[in-house]
Amino acid sequence: MFIRFITTGGTIDKIYFDALSQFEVGDSLVKHILTDGLVEFDYDIVPILQKDSLEMTDEDREQLYELISNDDTTRFVITHGTDTMPQTADKLAGLSGKTIVLTGALTPARFRTTDAVFNVGMAVAAVQACEPGVYIAMNGQVFPAGEVRKNRKENRFEKL
Amino acid sequence: MFIRFITTGGTIDKIYFDALSQFEVGDSLVKHILTDGLVEFDYDIVPILQKDSLEMTDEDREQLYELISNDDTTRFVITHGTDTMPQTADKLAGLSGKTIVLTGALTPARFRTTDAVFNVGMAVAAVQACEPGVYIAMNGQVFPAGEVRKNRKENRFEKL
């Protein structure tokens, strides 16, 4: 089994810079999460963006669509900011013959308490267990694209 | 969606007692892992054993089988010691109409670096994405019961 991970930024990879008292997207922690998870399958990690998902543009989504469309790989896990994750899932929903799972985190992976490790674990299982299609793995659930939204007030994903 | 978690002990829940310089099975950390994972589905946790899996008996497995057999719930995640996890999966393989995922850890959940959180995340996704049947989620993979063994020398699970 081979899984291609694509990282695009978002809260999961946020880092705190004291010098500036700012909080920005840093290098992806997906590699560390997979290493700690003792995974034994083949994979690679393709970093394409380091953005807060509110700053993702239609061009960014188009680029992601093309990248996956032109790739023979059939299993993709995409780490993504939470605010526009459903929007990107919708964009990718047209792709056929591939299982694509988007995930991310509501608390940065660099925090002592974070949902990042759990979520990447979910995505890894979903991408091998689900039928081809596009899914979002967040808050302990695997949602099909088009059937999920982020409730920002409650800061969680829920069924449409 | 409702998931019933059954805890039986194993490395995932091991704790270190300095007073005795020993390492024993402690209270399950599944509740903490689900809380940190920000899960939003309904669940409960049923602790039935606190054993190293090498000490599990045929009676223990029979008890587990009966408990699930007599339960209307259709999704079960079982945390289990790694050494005899495939054996317990085989025992449960006769049950129909239920999705059952066994998982555990090669490093205790109380460690700073552990595969426990990742594995429980995998199990939670697999129990909702997989067809009814019995599975083992370890080392980044979801194995059907009967097709997996623990390679003790390499300390990992692999396809038969």
Add this chain to the structure above:
Amino acid sequence: MFIRFITTGGTIDKIYFDALSQFEVGDSLVKHILTDGLVEFDYDIVPILQKDSLEMTDEDREQLYELISNDDTTRFVITHGTDTMPQTADKLAGLSGKTIVLTGALTPARFRTTDAVFNVGMAVAAVQACEPGVYIAMNGQVFPAGEVRKNRKENRFEKL
């Protein structure tokens, strides 16, 4: 032995709010750090501010000075933002008969990798081992007030 901890905010207590994609001062983690540190002395924790130290005013420092001045306690550990920690230490340097140690963190205590626990450990030892006076415990060193500055470019404390 009794130690009074005073928390004023700063990076040590910063928390990330995904809803706003912001990073603000949250509840102090000093209590958790002392609990994990298995401390056996008597203490209390007095939260007086939750500020980035760049926002601390002369009035805030005067308030802190008065609070300690009017308090019979002789050992104080103050958690404080790093940017103006030396300035607050200078302000308190006039107080006599008390050992006062300021500390904080360059990375939030809520991070998986942080200097917060190490620094509070240093402060706790310094406040019982040092002569009365005012000190800063950061970057593995115990500096007397007036002999230390934060090098912002290098993001570390160093001897004047």
Add this chain to the structure above:
Amino acid sequence: MFIRFITTGGTIDKIYFDALSQFEVGDSLVKHILTDGLVEFDYDIVPILQKDSLEMTDEDREQLYELISNDDTTRFVITHGTDTMPQTADKLAGLSGKTIVLTGALTPARFRTTDAVFNVGMAVAAVQACEPGVYIAMNGQVFPAGEVRKNRKENRFEKL
């Protein structure tokens, strides 16, 4: 400032081997603790033993005594198992002109919740703030050698 760290084993460095379901002394985590603590002083780390302190012999203590005695360095932090830490401190108490602080942990440094980081932070502050002599830094306190014992039943250090 230069500090020499000597590691001898003990709970602080214990590691869990699932293959054997055993718990043994592993490589020292002192280097990681100092790195996370963002220390800026000069130091080195000298590993001399990897033992549970109940297995330390008179010869081991003599070796440690000779090593420090023949060393020009004046500041030593020794990580040590907790059960016989006071005994080793007594042995070293005859050395003059050096500040020596022993510390360790009641819970392994590899655990998510551990006193190890806090304790090493205390030791680092004590070794620069204390008069020459031998000390034990545990449970939030800096005890002079000869005035402290481990209460095994309560699993903590206390004043004699």
